[in-house]
Amino acid sequence: MQLLDLTLPTPEENLALDEALLEEAEQATSPVELLRLWEPDDPLVVIGRASKLHEEVDVETCQARGISVLRRASGGASVVTGRGCLMYAVVLSYELHPELAALDACHRYVMGRIQSALVREVPEVDFQGTCDLTLNGRKFSGNSLRCKRSHLIYHGTLLYDFDLSLIHTLLRTPPRMPDYRQQRPHRSFVTNVPIARDILRRNLIEAWQVQENTKTWPEAMTAKLVAEKYTNPQWTSMR
Structure with missing residues (x-):
């Protein structure tokens, strides 16, 4: 497993890079396994591939605050x-x-690895729903995946010192909820996990048994995806 610790300058580039890493692995002649870590400087709303934009996001508030909304x-x-x-x-x-x-x-495989890494710091960390990590029943990590022919990418969020008010301000009530949520609004459903960033990073790297760091990433493919998809308003608003 390689580690790519890389945050690109724009939100479009950061989302495109995840997709490009999967596409690059698909084109490789041997198996590829890689962990990427990154963290945006500014607030960003990311909607799912099949999400209905206006059903899940308060688009007007995002626009008024100058907050990007992108589709992964x-x-x-x-x-x-x-x-x-x-x-x-x-x-x-x-x-x-x-x-x-x-x-x-x-x-189970991915969430189990990450949960095991975090319970060393916070024993109450739990795995609930399809792919959520929680602390005392409140979610601090949402995750998703995309599968291709020979590889998959599994990616997500880990809230550790985030302004939680942004979530209920920018997102509407989700159309689908896991049973354990019990219809709770964002305000009483999300939380931060009390683990410092450096410790969080270290535990994730150890959990995935990273063997080497890499500085190489698919720059041309990332740029192509940014130009054709992630800066294309039709991609974001297509549903």
């Missing part, structure tokens, strides 16, 4: 990220992990 290539519902929210993405190979072709097994 993976599924799941909308999230708010920014400073105080560590983002991770892990590219995994089906050749090395054939059991991950079953989605339930994939969720």
Whole structure:
């Protein structure tokens, strides 16, 4: 497993890079496994591949505050990220992990790894719903995945020192909720996990048994995706 610790200058580039990492792995002649860590400086709303923009996001408030709203290539519902929210993405190979072709097994594998890394610091961290990490029943990590022929990317958020008021300000009540949420609004459902950023990073790196750092990333493919998709308003507003 390689580590790419890289935050690009714009939100469009950061979302495009995750997709480009998956596409690059698909084109490789041997299995690729990589952990990427990044953290945006400014608030950002990211909607799922199949999300209905105006159903999940208060678009007018985002526009008034100058907050970008972008659509990612993976599924799941909308999230708010920014400073105080560590983002991770892990590219995994089906050749090395054939059991991950079953989605339930994939969720258990990735969430189990991350949960095990965090309970060393906060024993109450739990895995609930399909792919949420929680603390005392309140969510601090939302996750999603995208599967291709030979690889998948699993990525998500880890709230550790985030302005939680942004979530209920920028997002509407989600159209689908896990049972454990019990219809709670964002204000009483999300929380930060009390783990310092450096410790959070270190534990994730250890959990994925990173063997080496890399500075190499698919620059041309990222730029192409930014130009064709992530700066294209039709991609964001297509549903």
